[in-house]
Amino acid sequence: MPARPDASRHHIIASRRHLVTLRRHLDRWLFRVGPPEPSPIVLGQRRIFVLPTPAGLAFAAALLVMLIASINYNLSLGYALVFLLGGVSVASIVHAFRNLLHLSFSPGRAEPVFAGESACFHIVVANHRPARRPALRLTAHGAAVPFEIGAGDGADVTVPVVTATRGWMTLGRVRIETTYPLGLIRAWSVLVPDQRCLVYPAPEPTPPPLPEGASRNLGQRAGAAGDDDFAGLRTHQPADSPRHVAWKTLARGGPMLTKQFSGMDGGEIDLDWNDLPANLGTEARLSRMTAWIMAAERRGLAFSLTLPDTRIATGRGPQHSTSCLQRLALFGTDVAADA
Amino acid sequence: MRDTRAPTPAQFGWLLAAVTATLAPHAIELPYWLAILCASLIAIRSALLWRRGKPPHQLVIVLVAVAAGIGVRFEFSHFFGKDPGVALLAVLLCLKLLESRTTRDLRAAVLLAYFLQLGLFFYNQTPGIAALALAGALLTTTTLLSLEDAAARPVAQLRTSAVLLSQGLPFMLVLFVLFPRVQGPLWGLPSDAYSGMTGLSDTMTPGSISQLGLSDAIAFRAEFDGTPPPPSQRYWRGPVLTRYDGRSWRPGFSTIAREPRYEPSGRAYEYRLTLEPHNQPWLLALDFPAADIPKTRYAGDFRLLAEQPVRMRTRFDLRSYPATAVGKVEDAIVLAEAQRLPANVNPRSRALAREIATEGAGPSEILALTLERLRGLDLTYTLSPPLLGTHSVDEFLFDTRQGFCEHFASAFVFLMRAAGVPARVVTGYQGGEINPVDGSLVVRQSDAHAWAEVWLVGRGWVRVDPTALAAPSRIESGLSAALPDWDVLPLLRRPGMDWLRDLRHRWDAVSNTWNQWVLGYNPDRQRDLLERMGFPQPDWRTLAMLLGVSAAGLMLLLLAWAFAQRRQHDPLDAAWTSFSRKLARHGAARHPWEGPLDYGKRLAMTFPEHAEPLRTISEDYARLRYRIGPADPHSVRLLARHIRRLKLK
Numbered sequence A: 001m002p003a004r005p006d007a008s009r010h011h012i013i014a015s016r017r018h019l020v021t022l023r024r025h026l027d028r029w030l031f032r033v034g035p036p037e038p039s040p041i042v043l044g045q046r047r048i049f050v051l052p053t054p055a056g057l058a059f060a061a062a063l064l065v066m067l068i069a070s071i072n073y074n075l076s077l078g079y080a081l082v083f084l085l086g087g088v089s090v091a092s093i094v095h096a097f098r099n100l101l102h103l104s105f106s107p108g109r110a111e112p113v114f115a116g117e118s119a120c121f122h123i124v125v126a127n128h129r130p131a132r133r134p135a136l137r138l139t140a141h142g143a144a145v146p147f148e149i150g151a152g153d154g155a156d157v158t159v160p161v162v163t164a165t166r167g168w169m170t171l172g173r174v175r176i177e178t179t180y181p182l183g184l185i186r187a188w189s190v191l192v193p194d195q196r197c198l199v200y201p202a203p204e205p206t207p208p209p210l211p212e213g214a215s216r217n218l219g220q221r222a223g224a225a226g227d228d229d230f231a232g233l234r235t236h237q238p239a240d241s242p243r244h245v246a247w248k249t250l251a252r253g254g255p256m257l258t259k260q261f262s263g264m265d266g267g268e269i270d271l272d273w274n275d276l277p278a279n280l281g282t283e284a285r286l287s288r289m290t291a292w293i294m295a296a297e298r299r300g301l302a303f304s305l306t307l308p309d310t311r312i313a314t315g316r317g318p319q320h321s322t323s324c325l326q327r328l329a330l331f332g333t334d335v336a337a338d339a
Numbered sequence B: 001m002r003d004t005r006a007p008t009p010a011q012f013g014w015l016l017a018a019v020t021a022t023l024a025p026h027a028i029e030l031p032y033w034l035a036i037l038c039a040s041l042i043a044i045r046s047a048l049l050w051r052r053g054k055p056p057h058q059l060v061i062v063l064v065a066v067a068a069g070i071g072v073r074f075e076f077s078h079f080f081g082k083d084p085g086v087a088l089l090a091v092l093l094c095l096k097l098l099e100s101r102t103t104r105d106l107r108a109a110v111l112l113a114y115f116l117q118l119g120l121f122f123y124n125q126t127p128g129i130a131a132l133a134l135a136g137a138l139l140t141t142t143t144l145l146s147l148e149d150a151a152a153r154p155v156a157q158l159r160t161s162a163v164l165l166s167q168g169l170p171f172m173l174v175l176f177v178l179f180p181r182v183q184g185p186l187w188g189l190p191s192d193a194y195s196g197m198t199g200l201s202d203t204m205t206p207g208s209i210s211q212l213g214l215s216d217a218i219a220f221r222a223e224f225d226g227t228p229p230p231p232s233q234r235y236w237r238g239p240v241l242t243r244y245d246g247r248s249w250r251p252g253f254s255t256i257a258r259e260p261r262y263e264p265s266g267r268a269y270e271y272r273l274t275l276e277p278h279n280q281p282w283l284l285a286l287d288f289p290a291a292d293i294p295k296t297r298y299a300g301d302f303r304l305l306a307e308q309p310v311r312m313r314t315r316f317d318l319r320s321y322p323a324t325a326v327g328k329v330e331d332a333i334v335l336a337e338a339q340r341l342p343a344n345v346n347p348r349s350r351a352l353a354r355e356i357a358t359e360g361a362g363p364s365e366i367l368a369l370t371l372e373r374l375r376g377l378d379l380t381y382t383l384s385p386p387l388l389g390t391h392s393v394d395e396f397l398f399d400t401r402q403g404f405c406e407h408f409a410s411a412f413v414f415l416m417r418a419a420g421v422p423a424r425v426v427t428g429y430q431g432g433e434i435n436p437v438d439g440s441l442v443v444r445q446s447d448a449h450a451w452a453e454v455w456l457v458g459r460g461w462v463r464v465d466p467t468a469l470a471a472p473s474r475i476e477s478g479l480s481a482a483l484p485d486w487d488v489l490p491l492l493r494r495p496g497m498d499w500l501r502d503l504r505h506r507w508d509a510v511s512n513t514w515n516q517w518v519l520g521y522n523p524d525r526q527r528d529l530l531e532r533m534g535f536p537q538p539d540w541r542t543l544a545m546l547l548g549v550s551a552a553g554l555m556l557l558l559l560a561w562a563f564a565q566r567r568q569h570d571p572l573d574a575a576w577t578s579f580s581r582k583l584a585r586h587g588a589a590r591h592p593w594e595g596p597l598d599y600g601k602r603l604a605m606t607f608p609e610h611a612e613p614l615r616t617i618s619e620d621y622a623r624l625r626y627r628i629g630p631a632d633p634h635s636v637r638l639l640a641r642h643i644r645r646l647k648l649k
Helices: A003-029 A054-072 A076-100 A247-251 A282-299 A318-329 B009-028 B032-051 B058-076 B082-099 B103-122 B127-148 B154-178 B208-212 B332-337 B347-359 B363-376 B392-400 B405-418 B472-477 B498-519 B523-532 B540-567 B571-585 B596-606 B608-625 B633-645
Strands: A049-052 A103-107 A118-127 A133-140 A143-149 A154-162 A167-170 A174-178 A185-191 A196-200 A230-235 A257-261 A268-272 A302-306 A311-315 B218-224 B235-244 B249-251 B269-275 B296-299 B304-306 B314-320 B423-430 B441-444 B448-456 B460-464
Touching: A049 A054, A049 A076, A054 A076, A054 B103, A076 A133, A076 A174, A076 A185, A076 B103, A076 B127, A076 B154, A076 B498, A076 B540, A103 A174, A118 A133, A118 A143, A118 A196, A133 A154, A143 A154, A196 A318, A268 A282, A282 A302, A282 A318, A302 A318, A311 A318, B009 B032, B009 B082, B009 B103, B009 B127, B032 B058, B032 B082, B058 B082, B082 B103, B103 B127, B127 B154, B127 B498, B154 B540, B208 B405, B208 B448, B235 B332, B235 B405, B235 B448, B269 B498, B304 B314, B347 B363, B347 B392, B347 B405, B363 B405, B363 B448, B392 B405, B405 B423, B405 B448, B523 B540, B571 B596, B571 B608, B571 B633, B596 B608, B608 B633
Parallel strands: A268 A302
Antiparallel strands: A049 A185, A103 A118, A118 A154, A133 A143, A133 A174, A167 A196, A174 A185, A230 A257, A302 A311, B218 B269, B218 B441, B235 B249, B235 B423, B269 B314, B296 B304, B423 B448, B448 B460
16 A cells, blocks of 8 residues: 555654654753753763663673583682673773763864854863873764873864754754773763854855946846956055965065955945845845855955845955855844844 | 774784683693694784785685584584583684674674683683683783773783773672572583593503503592591592403492491591592592481492582591491392302412412401412512403413502402402592691592402401502502602602602692682582671572672762762862851851952951951962962962861851
8 A cells, every 4th residue: 555654654753753852851851961051061970871882781791601601610710700800891880980070071163164064163171180081982963073181181172063054053962972991881971062153054056146346237247357367466454355465475575465356456246135036045045145255255355235134334354254144144043133 | 883993903913912812721622723723813813914914705714614613523523512612612713803804893802702711711720720811801801992992002001901800809709709609500511511530430440540540630638637547547438349340340239328337436537528520429538437427328338429420629528437347247239249250261360269268267367368379479569560361360460460459459359259258349549648738638649549348257348458468668658659660650759859749739738728719619618608707597698688788888989989089179279168168157258259369358357356367368379379380289288277277256
């Protein structure tokens, strides 16, 4: 019957949803995972959990078989070996637990990225104990980062998270775990650092040319050919984009100069939401405007941004681009106002 | 998944070391071809590791595994049991080592290695083997550690796993003592479970005891309360052999009862017998054991029997009365069997016996005459007598005239029977050596002996040791004194090896303690220990309770440790906190935004009569806290003391 697979898929989806809800309840109740925590997050003994790994279960099964062999053949030393290895695994519980105890986590930088790129969340982990913390692993959004910290040292752990949609992306649940020392026991803790990363809209891959000059006629190139042609050097001004600094000259010991391109100063464009084709959806518009801002920034053009709810006056330079991109990233979201 | 990473050469190196250390002691027990196969597989893996080569194709590995399996099947003719099991595991471990590509493979190999360390104990549980197994376990644990913490230096890795093992030690001790011991086996063991146990058998052919005479292995130990009996009374009874077919001697008819068939009398000797396993029911008690020994039975031929064949080292608390008269009333069947001889063997001996029978009047006289005639034959006592043919007694008495104790006993019994006196051969051990280190009597396989018993009306069974005719010193001083110089003796029985013997005595004393307390720790011993610890009639509930208490103790210790971890603050901060708390009680709590200097100023104003110490304390704290580098511990202690001693009205 054709209906059945569909029905079963619905069933699966429904049960998965149940699982997700259950997980959330479990998180809140057992692991005390709630809203983002203030930093630094220090792992106390109440939030570290310990369970055997699959390798640990295999080890336990092997010990059981060895114990049965010892009983059956009356091997006194067999008992001793089994109990010794059992003792080692118990000791390794404490070692695993201790390896996480009193680690301190503080959120670090998270540079804005374009949707589809990996956001790099930096987490600063500090070890105040005068002993190594080997074999640690930080997992967030399915990406695991192995690291270790020296005695009394710190580590800057970068967690790459793939982004999909624009807006603020929170880091969310982060799992810190270790299977040190023998891989038989996993100690872990779940934390929610107060950390977010701004995700700009994905730039349109092949955008139409910029709406240049005074003419607002989209789709037509008003400027002359060779926009990006090198036109000469002039003395550097603080507002100039670092991309246009003539680094080679500077490296040779010369003065700090700015490369000029033809049409660079001439352009002043308006990027207006309302000028885009009417059939373009919101996200497509944002993507195109993102691509245009990047193109304008690359060429050093001054531009203004007009969105349905705001307008940013004409400006130029990275600062200006960043604030424009931020607007685009948060367009239509609740946090747009305070950003 | 993490486990599919390729292991690093260092991790592989650890596993190689662990496998080598584990399998090397196995090499003696494994069939030689298998030992060579394992060694070459390890060598190939090492070479691959050295040259960064790829492991061979899976098909090759499977083929080698199948071939080794077939080889094991041929070698042992079955697959079940410890010997083929250990052999297969050893090959499996080497092949796993060879084909390992991921860390998961390494983990599997590690588990196999632990198994094989246990497998060492199937054959040998001496302290030396225990040390080897422990070394193997240490290297294997280090392999596991290196899989997790590859960054650490090898020495650090080794140290960490040694720390782990030593932390497992208390756990091991508690469980070893308290884990309820079950007398195995849990199910029927394969037939090879008890192979390789040496000792007397219940058949005697010429040469069977002299074979034991070459073995230095310990048969049993006896610790006497008080002085041990003189050597001439140290006859430890084993199988009593009545049926004779012209060549070999076998046990005859014998009853088995709960009570002995004699009244013990005379001087008693109390001793504890620690018997090495020999897979036979007889206990080798000193003649003649008392009536009330638990868990034993009494054979009609005066042997003491265990309820089960002795398959592990076992202790028995015994009492014996060497002077008891036994068998005054004897079964007619037994007596008839003790006179039966096969026809047509040893005609010359028969003729001699007839001659003696006509000369002597009555069994006692016949006995005396026989001994006299035997003495006159000028027989030589030797560990390596010439081989004998069909008429073995004739050839021994009249041709070769060289024999070991079984020849003497067998010839004597033959003569007595041919003369019409009931007689039988008794095998067992005679003598033993007192270990000067711990005073225990050690009886070795080389003390195995055969003597005779003659039944005389009114006196019952009387022990006669015909060996004493040719070599009286065998009874008084043991084997080495009795043998001619040219005879081959076990190394340690040779004269002039005193220093070696002394060493041996020491080692024996150590291994006796080891045997008693480590290897021989069984349900009985466990019960003894618990009773001595003050638990009357301990059973599994006592053990469970004690285990529970120990587990709770462990948990409490961990809890205490966890609390200590929480309190482990910076002492300077701790001192400052206690200062703030102290002043909070006097209504001058520190505001969260208040720095130490400001706080000190405010306190000085609030408590003008204490202005000086309060200001000093807060200034000291500020100086120590905000200096560059860590605070000097002495100053911190001083500050803490000032704070403690601060008294506010």
